[in-house]
Amino acid sequence: MTETARISRIPKARRQQIRQANETAILQAAEKVFAEAGYGGATMQLIADMAGLPKANLHYYFPTKEALYRRVVQNIFEIWLRAADSFDQAPGPVEGIGAYIDAKMEISRRHPDGSKVWASEVMHGAPVIQDYLETTLRDWTEGRTAHIRRWIDEGRMAPVDPQHLLYMLWATTQHYADFGHQIETLNGGRPLSDRDWQKAKDTVKAIILRGIGATGSDT
Amino acid sequence: MTETARISRIPKARRQQIRQANETAILQAAEKVFAEAGYGGATMQLIADMAGLPKANLHYYFPTKEALYRRVVQNIFEIWLRAADSFDQAPGPVEGIGAYIDAKMEISRRHPDGSKVWASEVMHGAPVIQDYLETTLRDWTEGRTAHIRRWIDEGRMAPVDPQHLLYMLWATTQHYADFGHQIETLNGGRPLSDRDWQKAKDTVKAIILRGIGATGSDT
DNA sequence: ACACAACCTGACCAAGCGGTCAATAAAATT
C-alpha cells in the first residue's frame, strides 16, 4: 500500500473526494424529495437545502432537474437488478423465489424512497426510463420466465403463468415500500418492527411458495 | 310518473343538470391529469383544457386545486369500499377472497387513473386523506381481518396472518393499474387483451387461494 | 316584463419556479 493511497489521496484527488461527497449528498437529498413530492412537486431549492448546498451549486453538478432525476432513477434500477442474483444460482423454486422475496423485501425496507421514485416514474408513463423497460428489464424478465418455465417442466412447481407470477412478486414486495405510510397507519401509527418485517416476509413466502406448489431442491 | 319528472325537470333543475355535467367533466379530466402528472405536475390549465372549459370556470366549481384533488381522491376511495361487498356475503374464503380479487382486478382495469391517484396520494404520505386511513380504512380492515380469522378458526384456510394477506391482495390487484405501463411494455407495447386479463385474474386467484389453503363452502 | 340569483370568462397579478452568470475562492500545476 503506497503512502498516497494510505493517506487517502490528500493532494491529487481531493477534488474527486469532495466532488463525490457532494454528488452523493445531492443524490440522497434528491431521492428523498422526489419520493415525498414527486417530480413535479419537488423543487431544486428544497433539494439544495436538504443537501446543505446553495441551489446554484446543484446546477454545477447536475445541469438540469431532469438530469438529476434521471440519475436517481438509474441508481434504484441498478439496486433492483442486483437483487436478481438470488434468483439465478438456486437449485429450485423454493430457494430461488424465496431468496428473491427476501432480497426485495429487504430493499423495500432499506430503500423505500428509491422504490417510491421508481413507482412514480412508471405510473407517469416512464418518461425518462422507457428505454430501460424495453431493453434491460425485458431481457431480465425473459430470462427469469424461462427459468420458471424450466422449473415447471421439471415438475418442481405448479404450471402457473411465469409473467403474472413475477408481477405478483414485484407488487407484493414493493407494496411494503410504496404503501409504507398506509401500512404504518394501519399498524397504529408505528413503523413495522423487526418482528413485523419478519412476519411479513414469512407470510409472503408461505403464501406464494405454497401457492405455486413449490418443492425444495431435494427431489 | 309526473310530466315534470318525465321530461327530466326542464325548467327548474336545468341549472343542477348543467352543474353536474360540468362537475363530472372536471372531475374526470382532473383524475386523468393528476394520474398522469401527479399533484405537483398537474396544472389547472391542463385540466380545464381537457374538460373543455376556461380555467376560471374551474375555480368557480372548485375553489382551489387542493379542493379539486380532494374530491378526486374521495371518489376513488368510495369505489374501493364498494368492492368490499363481495367479501362480506360469502360462505367461505374461496368465494369471498376470489370475488374480492375479481372485483379489485376489474377496478384496476376500469379505473386505472383513480388507482394511480390513490397510490400517489399514499406514497406522498397521504397529506389530504390521512383521516380516512385512520378511521374508515382502519375500521374496514379490522372487520375483514376478523372475518378471515373466523375462517381460519373454522379450518377453512391455513393460519396465515390476515393483515399481510390483505396487503398482498391490495398490492397484487392494484399493481395491474399502477404499473400498467410497465406491464404493457413487457407485453410488447400492447395493452392486455381480454384473454390476458382473464389469465391475470385466474393466475392471481389460483396462487393466492392455493397459497392460503382455502376450501370451498362445501365442507 | 322585471328583478334577482346563478353562472361564465378574459384579463390580470403576485409568487415561485428552473436555470444563468459574473465574480470570487480554493486547489492544482507550472
Place this chain on the structure above:
DNA sequence: AATTTTATTGACCGCTTGGTCAGGTTGTGT
C-alpha cells in the same frame, strides 16, 4: 510565486403557476 483549472455562490431573469375579479350572460321566480 505565478498561473491555470475547478468549485462556489448571491443576484438575477424569463416564464409558468394558482388564484382573483369585474363585468357580462343566462336561467329562475314573481
